Amino acid sequence: MGRKIAREEAMKLLFQMEINNNFSNSIVEEYLEEKKPKNRESEYISDIISKAIQNKEYIDSVIEKHSKSWKLNRIAKVDLSVLRIAICEINYRSDIPLEVSINEALEISKTYSNLESAKFINGVLGSYVKRLDEKDE
Template structure:
């Protein structure tokens, strides 16, 4: 499994958590795709999911503070899940360059969301990365 595929699966897991309102690691562990595909990216996926579960309030507050005229509950659940994966990478996984996180989020957005979402997601994530670098 490639890192992009792992990011996509993380996005799907976070989407499932959001739909079910069940923010628990068992959503990852019971996911059929995750159970079937055991790869070197397992640790990455577990890291992203665990960081999100343990820091959901922080991630969502930071995201919301960088949204322009929007609230989290107005963003599509797919876009929100993509933003959450990339935000976790930017904030909590320093070995992943912020530009890589942003570019991967844009590419995943192009596959799973509307065309106009990519530009918006780029702006939000760039703002988060810039703020993190200046702090």
């Protein structure tokens, strides 16, 4: 399992947590026990999920702000999970280039959702990154 697959597994786990409305650490532990990823992948999944849960309110506010009047409950759960992972990486994982986070989010959405979702995700992430770039100037 490489980083790409670990990212997909993190999205699936976050999706499962969203569907069940259960964001507890025990869910993460059970998931990792069942999947048995290698140490590096396990560390990535644990870290990104932990950061996504800890910063969920902020991440969700970013998604709502940049999704052009879409409320979170109208966004497909898969797309929401993909966006949460990507925004979490952009904000809290300096070891992952911004372009990689965006590209991987688009690839995951094409695999687990549809082309329209990929366009939506690209729009949300593009808007957010543009705002980040403007802050740096």
